[in-house]
Amino acid sequence: MDPSRAGAATVRESVLTQTARYRIEVKGVVQGVGFRPFIKRLADRLGLAGTVANTGAGVAIEIETSECALANRFKELLRSEAPPASHIESMIFGELPDAVGYPVGYAGFTILPSAPADGSFTLISPDLATCADCLADIADPHGRRAAYPFTNCTNCGPRYSITRAVPYDRANTTMRPFAMCADCAAEYADVTDRRFHAEPIACPVCGPRLSHDLPAIRDALADQRIVAIKGLGGFQLACDAFSGAAVGRLRELKRRSRKPFAVMMRDLETVERFCFVEQAERELLGGSVKPIVLLRLREPGAFPDSVAPGLEQLGVMLPYTPLHQLLFSGSSICLIMTSGNLSEEPIVIANEEALRKLAPLSDLVVTHDRDIFMRVDDSVTRVVEGVPRILRRARGYAPQPISLPFEAGEILAVGPELKNTFCLTKANYAILSQHIGDLENLETIAFFEETLANLKRVYHAEPRVIAHDLHPEYMSTRWGLARPEPKIAVQHHHAHIASCMAENGLVEPVIGVAFDGTGYGTDDQIWGGEFLICEYASFERAAHLRYVPLIGGDRAAREPWRMAAAYLNDALGDEAFGLDLPCWRAVSPKTLQIIQQLLPRPALLTSSCGRLFDAVSSICGVSQASSYEGEAAILLEARAGSKSGGCYPFEIATETKPWQIDVRPLIKQIAHEVLHGQSSANVSVCFHSTIAYIIRTVCDKVRGETGLRNICLSGGTFQNRILMGSTLRLLRAAGFEVFTHARIPANDGGISLGQAAVAAARMREGRI
Template identity: 45%
Template structure:
């Protein structure tokens, strides 16, 4: 007989609320091993005893056969004295000790639960809150760790006898599924009017009837309220746009099946994988010609953001309504998503005709995530539901615990310790009290969940950002200011698990430069500890400052002025007769700050071409310029690159070529493509010159401009042909939603350098 051995095992990662303990129980009992397994604040602890060969097989199986929602990041094994223990058991959770476990993200309903919801013989038939250890709400209902029912918003729902039996049975897939419930003991669905008064009839049937009549329906989802209308009904979509005060930004569409998605958009294998993943993000797809979708859903946009139903409630609603629906965040423009019933009625009462809601509380509001697939690789545009708060794990250690406060727009924050950076869900633009409250309460929640007591707090250099002011008000912490574009490049490095150095190309709309000007078209030699500005777009004045961001025609005037008095016969100037006053403003000190922003260059070209003179949301002009470009056009405009210690890239050359072609009658889609192509060539040429002076052969691309797929598809092959290795984002967005990761990475690197 083999000698008995006993091991103490510590498993860390996403191992709570994902069926890990029943998995361990099944693995151990299948091998005839004895011992115990339980949860604590650090993860999962195991004592296992038996023949040495079987214990080895057990340890191998922990990693290789973990449940679908688990993510094992560490397995630490230590010898323990044998006890001749009989049998294997699951023990109660232990709450003591520092928190080191992870919290899993919300997960789309699994196939087994959907089968039950659709089976008239099953006791959960038609129940909109069905879930198990392999699916359902997680992060949005968690109040504290360890992840047990009393620490979730399900604590107020006492289990009925049958659910309690499932919950306690290690052989059942609902064993310790904390949100487990059924029609007898769980949350209940109801349809109300804007005052909260119940509407008669079956809630789902009546909700579908609201959609069929062209009404606006507010739907309480996993992370907050959505607003829904029939995606094929132009009157309904236009009414929603008007009531929500959302003039141009596209709406997302939810489909009840892949057949519905394929009727709207072209879908490749990588996009299909993203659509059907447990995360169920909105995936930006190419719209098919003639797709049956109302024009007001995504006006002027040849792409469509589409997601599949991801909760039983969505499946049941779309099972009663035969067409795709618009499903957009339940808010008024620029406000955070509503997630409490009373707040939703207050803020959405003038928008929604009815409310499909329920009594399961949401602890953390969480927007839908948005991704695009570029060359087979998923790239985040907004990282939130389904992804947060799962960490970005990096190949270096944080010697101090870090809080990174993020940027002003598209804000996320992050907390970091050991090798993990927990990037928050999407917070939004820190413009109003409610968003700021979401930011501050979110930080407090993450600090509690991940047992973080920040010693170092990283922030943007801009003194007026609310995130910067929040950092400055904290006591007993070391403050680390991180330049905005350095944070972008550091974010790309952390996203790829690389320390640098790289040639970082950071193109975005606005960032506070360390010379006091507005940066945004930057070429940096950077690693995680610092950077040097080696080249940038040649600065132009921004007439009226922030007003020019909202009115791209003003930036067009500034670029046209670079070659002398703007030609008054251009359509952009005819459309905007105040251009003479704006031109005069360029010469007044204090009214036209200098900017090297690539985003403003895109704005100027979009306005000159008649695409967009004023914007309704950030990046709109650039997005629409990309939309109209002729992707088959190979030509590009030349750009002069100055010499000297810091290279200047003359963006005005591109604008001048745009004007020349426009006057020559060249089609606007061709001009838009030549602009993109010319800029890509200029970026590649600057990188070649900088490699000659630095010896650096790796390029990192970051900033919101690099969410432009056409630019990426032109630029990355050029860099590869010139012998560069190129780093792109995937886990966090290239836009300001990834800034917090970069800030945390810089702060950690500076701490390591000091030690």
């Protein structure tokens, strides 16, 4: 060997015995949550030299140390002390091999410029509610961010709504046009400051800025005017929640007949003044998301009935941006805070669009000069049996991924027609879009396409397969079928159960109970009261509610008396139409005569549990018309309150497969009780109990035949607090392991996850 080369090798060997170089690659929600500043502070605390940088896949860290134990300590603390808004999905840690890993002699620890995107992807943080420190900043009259409505730091503020691309750097967000002032630049560069590398950092000097001053906005609200305000993920329409005139006018202008409005309250003390609040609800209200939470009112008459017509619960949220907080600096304590749009259209995000569309709905339009890239509505949640459950998944939750228990490849699941979300899969991640809405107009389709294009770009996703619903007339299905990629059709209720399986990481077959309003069945009828023996690739229909005519198709969901007619005719025949029941008072004798003629020869049949709820709501006089999806069932639930009741009779026909659940005895009993003066509250209590008993009875029979003990509950009917609670108690007492939704909606907002999971399983089996 050349003596000079031998000497070099000796020197290098000496260095390696003293210092080793390690590389750590972290994937998950690790950008936009203060992760790099956290890493630097941790390294400085431990005396480690090295670097950290955002990459297209997450965060890459290098450290140099002569102590292996210290490197392991760094790795342990990285996990245990990670920022609360972060989520580590995976971490690869190891000493670099000799060929590339000899120490380079780092001088301290440095945050490097982000590496360019390389086709890999990282997970984007959802938008975060204002933290306590930033609230203190805007409340400090002597601070430089006093009353500044765009205050944020690494622990809070806009993320998903402003992210144009990854890595998550200021230049890749809608903050790019705002050059940092000297003070902001100093905070951004100061490792001891909580705004160290806070990409949306802002102040009154460098912007963004509001179009109107805060006193003028507060005065307008105090004067019972309607104000359109540009928020975090879109415009909102606000007015005084105690002003019946203002709320009624907003309802008329927005074309929103009876669907309840959400109320933003000044603070938790105010919420507890008007609502009952459990600990889990308190944590939801005050956490880093601050979604809308459905709460029971202490006194239903505390607000005008126009806020939440006929309901004893209210959708409540706390201020989640500095601007919201500053609106309550005046006399307001409760404000209606609803999406800035006409009903059934997407939330408005652009200033010009707001001036065109929202000016006619409001007395004042407040804009600002920070663009919204991803429109995101408020999330809606509810606590059932102590578990927070998402009913509408949007701000604060999207686009957090669901980790699948298998590799899925790249699939686009286009979701259903109502409460649409879509789902992209990549590797073992399922990335659901935010709530898109009902695909009933071109504006919402444009929102769907806009969001899809954005997420495909951000996640470097190019789906190879499209999964869609069986219903040929769903706009999402038609959109998917028009695409060139191979297609996989997934039955609606199979997708419901598969979504619950995927959310809970299940891989073995389950008994699936899918109860909802409508879903196209494999027999061309409308399903919705289904018991399935389910795995990802396939399912068997074990049992269902007995079919009844669906007279008028979609009109039956809007006019519950139609379902009352179908069920009463099935149970009592022509005799039903001569009874003095509340449902007949909602319709003219001529129309009722036409319905009687149509019932024997229906174009469609349905097994829908949602339509059964509608029928009972109509029969006992609770609701004869639904102005929003599920209104009749929601009002029926409200009548039951928190009481418990007995069980109505029902039968299960097991002579043929699938079994049929016969509710004619139940309908006969309800009609009899209503005729004899039984209250709708008592009918509602017993009806809810009966549905829970039906579920347990059928699941017992399925277990007897299959041995299956795991049950998944899915479908919009299981958003019902009373039904969910009663069903869980009965099934668990019977020895079942029950899995439900929490992170994604039980309603159609979770369907796309199930479509993607089914498609992935069929692709693995070569069924495409």
